[in-house]
Amino acid sequence: MNKSISKATPLRGPADHNVRTQIVEAAEEHFSHYGYEKTTVSDLAKSIGFSKAYIYKFFESKQAIGEVICGNCLNSIITGVKDEVEKASSPSIKFRHFFKKMVASSVELFFQDRKLYEIAAFAASENWAPTISYGKEVKQIIETLVREGRETGEFERKTPIDETVDAIYLVMRPFINPLLLQYNLDLAEEAPSLLSALVLRSLAP
Amino acid sequence: MNKSISKATPLRGPADHNVRTQIVEAAEEHFSHYGYEKTTVSDLAKSIGFSKAYIYKFFESKQAIGEVICGNCLNSIITGVKDEVEKASSPSIKFRHFFKKMVASSVELFFQDRKLYEIAAFAASENWAPTISYGKEVKQIIETLVREGRETGEFERKTPIDETVDAIYLVMRPFINPLLLQYNLDLAEEAPSLLSALVLRSLAP
Incomplete structure (x- = not known):
């Protein structure tokens, strides 16, 4: 995961799509190791190197x-x-x-x-x-x-x-x-x- | 439950059938309140007024x-x-x-x-x-x-x-x-x- 994307240059518009995909892919990997139910958005944020707030820009909840x-x-x-x-x-x-x-x-x-x-x-x-x-x-x-x-x-x-x-x-x-x-x-x-x-x-x- | 049956006069032969039925009925009542998985044979024995050893005369396990x-x-x-x-x-x-x-x-x-x-x-x-x-x-x-x-x-x-x-x-x-x-x-x-x-x-x- 590229931390600079999440902190320095929050992408918008069409590029959002890439960040979204990045979050999903990282989350999929994280969940497939640690399970979905046990993981919080904070755990996920820490593990994939995005801030929690940044993840919430793209997804309204863990369920999303x-x-x-x-x-x-x-x-x-x-x-x-x-x-x-x-x-x-x-x-x-x-x-x-x-x-x-x-x-x-x-x-x-x-x-x-x-x-x-x-x-x-x-x-x-x-x-x-x-x-x-x-x-x-x-x-x-x-x-x-x-x-x-x-x-x-x-x-x-x-x-x-x-x-x-x-x-x-x-x-x-x-x-x-x-x-x-x-x-x-x-x-x-x-x-x-x-x-x-x-x-x-x-x-x- | 009649404690005297279980302690004083352990029934045998055909009468066993009655005690067996008695244990089953009492156990059914007990399980239907407290659940099967959470109950041990000791709990059951205490609750229905038979000794644990006596219950084991009729049933080899809780599962039985x-x-x-x-x-x-x-x-x-x-x-x-x-x-x-x-x-x-x-x-x-x-x-x-x-x-x-x-x-x-x-x-x-x-x-x-x-x-x-x-x-x-x-x-x-x-x-x-x-x-x-x-x-x-x-x-x-x-x-x-x-x-x-x-x-x-x-x-x-x-x-x-x-x-x-x-x-x-x-x-x-x-x-x-x-x-x-x-x-x-x-x-x-x-x-x-x-x-x-x-x-x-x-x-x-």
């Missing part, structure tokens, strides 16, 4: 920083999943890949960066904005897949689409919501294929 | 008492659910009632007796014997319903029955496993009907 970190983390899962889905040929296969990849990415986060996972789990328990939009994004992907399957005639069209999407989301939720996944890790291997098959049977015309 | 309490609690859910299921006419309606009643009974336990619920949640997190047999009983009910529906032609017969049962159990699990339910309470009202409908679509021939 946590939200950006959590949002980045969940966005990277969504991006990876979308890439995976695009590769598949039919809506059925897309759905299988989608479910499998969502769970695999979430499990990977859990095992690779436990402290970041804890931020995501905490965020989910407190209904932070990024976890709410994560849920919406997942539902959006489900809806796109269901619509595609309905158009190609691969899926049934009688059930109201909202009902179908909400129900599928509920089936997936225990394995993709960071708060719940930690209690379902022992099923994370077999559940996606068993549940994808059940969901696809429910979608059959 | 907790297991009986947890088992009774889960058995009463299963019994209530079976009564409910029997009332319904077709396998589809039975399944809907089954799912709804399972969740309603679990939620009731949560809100009516939080400390007992905590024993059940702790038991589920530690994989105690009663929670394992609870899971098996739930799967057994699912299997009976699926077989019945297959026999009457209401449900499809292509999918291996074990796969069908395991998948349906996974769908229900977040709402009936005491460890998981506490994180899903806000969905406990809408989930059973949405998910029952999805499961029944998946069972359609």
